[in-house]
Amino acid sequence: MRIATWNVNSITARLPRLLAWLESSGTDVLCIQETKCTDEQFPREQLRELGYESAVNADGRWNGVAVVSRVGLDDVALGLPGGPDYDGAQEPRAISATCDGVRVCSVYVPNGREVDHAHYAYKLRWLEALGAAVSGDAAGERPFAVLGDFNIAPTDEDVYDRAAFDGLTHVTPAERAALEALRGQGLTDVVPRPLKYDVPFTYWDYRQLCFPKNRGMRIDLVYGNKPFASAVQDSYVDREERKGKGASDHAPVVVDLNLAQS
């Protein structure tokens, strides 16, 4: 089974590339973040024509997550139980589903903006709720992964220049401690191999020629439980998809599972 996660930065703007990539990559299950659409606007029909069912948690201009699958899509759950509000509202940042026996949770972790911003405190509260939400599946016998845009670089090696992030979000001890807590629940960081250069960055800012200069970050993560991690045959960042006109600022992370022997 080929599973992937991709922050598409608007599924409407990305639709031609998304459909082409699903076909060319042979992805069975794709976790999507930043759909930036309403539930009604989600392109279910175009995906259905390619053989994919869709589970969607989206409500408009910002955020929005989905799982699309051509190998089944059951027991869909939207959001995080007990997840925090922001500006008095729950945001669509998580969705879970079971696809041919594999449980996935597609997440778009709040950005945090600045360390002294209310959004940063919200980010940490949201991660705490995520930890509580996945604890049962993390310890379970069924293959499970929480994957998506975590907006955190797990180590200093996961950013192009640590000094450039002094005082900024994405690299703070508190954010990294939240990831460590997830790993402490039995989840493994399934680190993909890069297709070029040494570090498997997954995101490059649109600005200042970051992609050509490879000024990237590894913030799109796959955290799998033991049954999931032990079934991983290969994982890579498809940085080719970051190239050219009409690209997202994130590249897909692809994971191949061999479930027969696990």
Added chain:
DNA sequence: ATGTCCTAAAGATTAGGA
């Protein structure tokens, strides 16, 4: 030139988010 892109809005540019 923040060497950009995406969204929405009493919009034809501005504001907000990343």
